[in-house]
Amino acid sequence: MYVNLKVHDLSFTYQSLPVLSGVNFEVKKGDVLGIIGPNGSGKSTLLKNINALLKPLKGFVMLEGDNIFKMSRQKIAQSMAVVPQDTSIGFNFSVYEAVMMGRVPHLGRFQKEGEDDRTVVKESMEVTNCWSFKDRSVMELSGGERQRVILARALAQEPEIILLDEPTAFLDISYQTEIFDLIKELNIGKNLTVIAVLHDLNLAAQYCDHLILLNKGEIYKIGTPDEVITVDNIQEVYGTKVIISKHPVSKTPYVSLLPKIQNKFVKAISRKIHIIGGGGSASSLMEELFFQGMQLTAGVLNVGDKDWETAKNLGIDCTEELPFSFLSGEKHGENLEMIKNSDSVILTNTPFGRGNLKNLEAALFAVEKNFPVYIYEGFDVRLRDYTGGEAADIFQKLKDKGAREIANKSELLAIIKDKND
């Protein structure tokens, strides 16, 4: 794999306002790179610098070893094609003629389109499924058809790199999938390098190999979708609370928005709740309580644990310990601090071994400090006691000192909401 495009220390100002500053990255041949970021973060400006439509204040862009700002437009167009966002074609060319314009960069001034050009155009149109309406006027096309024609024209350029500026911004979901599947197919089939500005984070996560998250003209984070699309990064850059789960099929991060209006509505009965769980026993409860607008904390959870993942994706504060490790005293202490800051504590149905026994002690600590403690599901601790009875002892003490056993989620919610009202 060699480097197809390199952006070095790129800075751009518009009317003396900085739009991009110190942008550095490389794109390898055959990579699909997504550029994401809020409105005004410089996404489109970055794209226009990459194809030399705008001249940067500082820095340069290397296209396969040549400085793009020293290349002729024709030379650039021979290896880089652009699919823009707004593609209202307001004139009467036929679809075929419009796609044939993709051959312009490869033709001499008075050179007529030859057999080779016609072959390339036909292939591009077949791949994008627009050969069947080649004689129609571009003005009569629907949005999805038009975008396919533009894509066909870009392919007719036989580019090494294709730049997309929110190519499906105005299309409905069926066309979005169609266009992106097509792009992915070309990426895999022809080893085409793709750089796409995208608004839709889920689309970006699903189709891109790497992502650049721009914030105020600087790269906030660059990496794989898993590394870039996290609750913290999104919260920091977009200033919006989101929940991140996994796409059910592709397993890429999936962003869900949290309507602010709901948070406002439930704020009146919001409670601070600390959850002691693990092994997935607390996941569904955490989600439920989260959507009810509760302020949650959790601990101590091992990194990589199912409950830990849920807490991360919901943006819940939690004390975390290394994977499969004994809970350290230090973490235990942090956990107790969290308990002190909460209104009530919920203990879920998680198995206890030597490693996490301290979590049970934390629950006991809460009861002793007169915090309401609820034992949710799994009343018979013997079934999940792997400590030879120690856990069962503590569990018994918990119950003796007033921890309540609640088996039903809605009952638990009702009790928590009623409390102190």
Added chain:
Amino acid sequence: MSRRPFIILFLIGFALFSMVVTTTIGVADISSIDVFKIIISKIPGLTFLIEQDWPSTWDTIILQMRMPRVVLGFIVGASLSIAGAAFQGLLRNPLADPYTIGVSSGAALGATIAMFLQTSLNMTFQIGIPFFAFLGAIIALAFVYNLARVGNTVPVVTLLLAGVVISSFLSAVISLLMLLAGEHIRGIYFWLVGGLSLRNWSHVLMILPYIIAGSVAIMFWSRDLNVILLGEEEAANLGIEVEKVKKIMLVAASLITGAVVSVSGMIGFVGLIIPHTVRMIVGPDHRILIPTSALFGGIYLIWIDSLARTVMAPVEVPVGIITAFLGAPFFIYLLRSKRKDFRF
């Protein structure tokens, strides 16, 4: 695709036919046959075929008065259509032509100044008028272009607005000069409203070099013009040096406009109607649109000029008045039907 050569050939044939027929129209009653004979008799090598059986004054009427006028009419119509097609393509707006972006007014002012100097100071520089007109066109264009420019690009809307503003201003200056011209006002006025009367071969020769140079440049970059129709950014992405092509096109079209205005005054709407109509027939590809428009525009103008000569005979109506009568409703129609998108 394949019918293009036929359209061109047909139009060339029709243009020749029109020239001969319109040459027969006039106060002196000379038949088509005689016109044909007179023309043939003057072609070197063919003279022996024809026996002269007409009065020799007819020679003068046909060859020195009617022929140059018809040929000039053809050139003017063709040139205005080429310039109009170039401006429309470049600005992606069917309402653009040398008049709407102020270039004609600039040319007219340049020519008016030249004539004003001639008449009031008794100077003579006949050959200088097209040059002055070209200078006026270029200066007006430079004003409009820089007024309309935003950063490195010239958006269509601001260019049209700037054209309107500069046109109005220049028209005011022309009116002022005409007032100052006193008794010579009639001459300037008749030239300005657009006419082809009393034009001879020297006028044809005077403007031909400008028009050939401009037209060749426009044809040379006609494919780029097609790509620019997609949008300036898209054209740049397809390898076109958009700003360079725009400048060349604007200068070439101004050169043509300046030359035309200097001999025929302000003949409006030809550059608007013809390319638009032709586009409906041959499509928007400038490689065919421009030559077809040129032929179409030439034919259109020689027939309109014949109408101008005969409709109120013996009084001649300036051809610019007739083109305005026909063109203004067309402009309004375009404005109404294209209002939605304001594009092709």
